[in-house]
Amino acid sequence: MPIKPYRIPFWRRLTRPLLKNAFRLIFHILARVHVVGRENVPKGRPYIVAMNHVSTFDPPFMLAFFPRYLEVMGAIDVWERPGQSVLVRLYGGVPVHRGEYDRRLLDSVLNILHSGHPLLIAPEGGRSHDTGMRCAKPGIAYIVEQAQVPVLPVGIIGTTDDFWKRASRGERPRLEMRIGEPFTLPRLEGKGCSRRDARQRNADLVMKHIAVLLPEEYRGVYAGSDIGSTKTDQ
Numbered sequence: 001m002p003i004k005p006y007r008i009p010f011w012r013r014l015t016r017p018l019l020k021n022a023f024r025l026i027f028h029i030l031a032r033v034h035v036v037g038r039e040n041v042p043k044g045r046p047y048i049v050a051m052n053h054v055s056t057f058d059p060p061f062m063l064a065f066f067p068r069y070l071e072v073m074g075a076i077d078v079w080e081r082p083g084q085s086v087l088v089r090l091y092g093g094v095p096v097h098r099g100e101y102d103r104r105l106l107d108s109v110l111n112i113l114h115s116g117h118p119l120l121i122a123p124e125g126g127r128s129h130d131t132g133m134r135c136a137k138p139g140i141a142y143i144v145e146q147a148q149v150p151v152l153p154v155g156i157i158g159t160t161d162d163f164w165k166r167a168s169r170g171e172r173p174r175l176e177m178r179i180g181e182p183f184t185l186p187r188l189e190g191k192g193c194s195r196r197d198a199r200q201r202n203a204d205l206v207m208k209h210i211a212v213l214l215p216e217e218y219r220g221v222y223a224g225s226d227i228g229s230t231k232t233d234q
Helices: 010-030 058-065 076-080 084-091 103-114 139-147 163-168 192-211
Strands: 032-036 048-051 071-075 094-096 119-121 151-157 174-179
Touching: 010 058, 010 084, 048 058, 048 139, 048 192, 058 071, 058 119, 058 151, 058 174, 071 076, 071 084, 076 084, 076 094, 094 103, 103 119, 103 139, 119 139, 139 192, 151 192
Parallel strands: 032 174, 048 119, 048 151, 071 094, 071 119
Antiparallel strands: 151 174
């Protein structure tokens, strides 16, 4: 049975600009915001945006300053947290049960991408609560394998757990979004364990593309990653 095209509900088309502008204003008041690499954002095609995930400040920062409106995958528990649940219901998103295979979820994600919308994913599968990146979950490689879309790496700097404390003291910490160049993952070969290993390598490759956008202290298990030159502003 063909999947119906994904369409953003009309009322969310109204609430998303309001939320985006509100968060942009809040972040500009609290921090010094810098975004580089806007020219790398693909036009006229779907893609997956992959970001490092340090704290709860990452998603609103991404949604406020990324040049396009993004569809978002997020852990199901976000829909149950006071405050955050209101925001995710107003903006919309795809709830994920961590560690579970969900065919309906995959269909929803593929529907979004095949309908031409970019999708935001944190390959680590959750917040690290530390600047250093953790090992990627293989899910992003599986989605790319099924959707056949490019990946756009984004490195976020400054959204640590103490951001609010520092900002409320008037420090105006620096927040950065570094948008890298889109790339495609290698085609997977083999079956069974061989294919699962290849999928993990692809997930790690996504993280390495994010790592080269970040300072060394943010790279965590991907410290020393080198995939070639990437333009950033210092």
